[in-house]
Amino acid sequence: MSAKPxxxxxxxxxxxxxxxxxxxxxxxxxxxxxxxxxxxxLAENMADTMHEFFDTLDATLYKEFREISTSIAEMRxxxxxxxxxxxxxxxxxxxxxxxxxxxxxxxxxxxxxMSSVEAIMSAxxxxxxxxxxxxxxxxxxxMEACSFQDLTGQRISKVVETLQFIESRxxxxxxxxxxxxxxxxxxxxxxxxxxxxxxxxxxxxxDEKDAIQQGAIDNLFx
Amino acid sequence: xxxDQTMPILVVDDYxxxxxxxRNLLKQLGFxxxxxxxxxxxxxxxxxxxxxxxxxxxxxxxxxxxYELLKEVRGDEDISRTPFIMVTAESKxxxxxxxxxxxxxxxxxxPFNAATLKSKIDSVFxx
Numbered sequence: 001m002s003a004k005p006x007x008x009x010x011x012x013x014x015x016x017x018x019x020x021x022x023x024x025x026x027x028x029x030x031x032x033x034x035x036x037x038x039x040x041x042l043a044e045n046m047a048d049t050m051h052e053f054f055d056t057l058d059a060t061l062y063k064e065f066r067e068i069s070t071s072i073a074e075m076r077x078x079x080x081x082x083x084x085x086x087x088x089x090x091x092x093x094x095x096x097x098x099x100x101x102x103x104x105x106x107x108x109x110x111x112x113x114m115s116s117v118e119a120i121m122s123a124x125x126x127x128x129x130x131x132x133x134x135x136x137x138x139x140x141x142x143m144e145a146c147s148f149q150d151l152t153g154q155r156i157s158k159v160v161e162t163l164q165f166i167e168s169r170x171x172x173x174x175x176x177x178x179x180x181x182x183x184x185x186x187x188x189x190x191x192x193x194x195x196x197x198x199x200x201x202x203x204x205x206x207d208e209k210d211a212i213q214q215g216a217i218d219n220l221f222x
Numbered sequence: 223x224x225x226d227q228t229m230p231i232l233v234v235d236d237y238x239x240x241x242x243x244x245r246n247l248l249k250q251l252g253f254x255x256x257x258x259x260x261x262x263x264x265x266x267x268x269x270x271x272x273x274x275x276x277x278x279x280x281x282x283x284x285x286x287x288x289y290e291l292l293k294e295v296r297g298d299e300d301i302s303r304t305p306f307i308m309v310t311a312e313s314k315x316x317x318x319x320x321x322x323x324x325x326x327x328x329x330x331x332x333p334f335n336a337a338t339l340k341s342k343i344d345s346v347f348x349x
Contacts (some may be wrong), residue, residue: 032345066251093299107239110239111239114239114242114243116245118246119251119314121246121250122328143282184347200287200289200290201289201312201314201316201317201320202282202312203312203314203317204282204311204312205311205313206313206314206334210313210314210333211313211314212313212314212315212318212331214330214331214334214338216315216331217318217330217331218291219320220318220319221345222326
């Protein structure tokens with residue numbers, strides 16, 4: 001912001017001083033003693049004072065305010081393009097339902113396959129014809145159950161699409177606002193969970209490239 | 223030492239299907255006396271009430287993990303010598319090393335097959 005000329009500063013000070021005198025004068029009076037003309041006079045002086053004030057704002061400051069205003073408008077556009085409500089209320093819950101359905105479908109299929117395998121393992125081999133019929137019957141059940149792969153494949157594709165949608169929106173938003181990751185303090189519950197994971201060495205399944213192979217484990221026990 | 227196929231075995235996993243798979247594999251290997259538990263707490267209680275010849279446990283369970291179960295078993299004089307095999311998806315080297323340090327007898331990474339399970343049981347019992 002550039003400096004104001006001294007003469008301008010003096011004018012501002014005078015205007016503010018006049019305003020102060022008027023306010024002191026009216027403050028001593030009761031509400032009934034104030035006329036409409038008094039109020040209008042005060043308003044006029046205030047307008048003059050504000051005019052003087054705005055007059056002192058130079059072009060640089062005006063430009064800065066314009067840039068801030070433009071940035072806010074652009075930010076609003078980017079937040080809108082992020083479609084946060086669509087993601088929060090639609091896409092994420094839908095993806096969650098798809099994953100739950102996948103768990104249910106795979107559980108059901110596994111149950112069917114396991115039951116058929118157990119039936120085959122315990123089938124009576126004394127009657128060859130009955131044994132063969134039992135094996136064929138259970139084999140068909142296993143094949144039917146394997147159709148779960150088609151359904152779960154389609155559901156997983158939908159979840160992947162959702163993740164890609166969210167990734168693209170967040171990426172665009174991040175680039176638009178020049179986001180820099182800050183340090184975020186974990187909640188108490190998150191801290192407890194993180195400590196449990198570290199203390200109990202809980203990593204979950206690894207990618208094949210990161211996992212130790214059974215042969216390497218065996219070497220540790222030889 | 224010869225493997226006593228009548229020995230009771232405790233299978234610990236929070237995933238029922240995995241218990242079922244291991245139970246069936248053990249049955250194929252001739253072990254028919256199989257109990258199960260859904261986490262370390264339940265397993266520890268069972269292990270203190272029945273003398274098991276072998277404990278086969280998953281790692282990642284709640285509230286008590288297989289790793290905690292292993293340390294509890296090794297710290298309990300009455301059951302500390304029970305052979306213990308970890309069967310888990312936890313496949314980082316630090317997991318294997320920590321389990322070995324805590325006294326596990328062998329370690330199997332999921333997914334596994336019947337031959338691997340058999341070879342590890344054989345190995346634990348010196349066959």
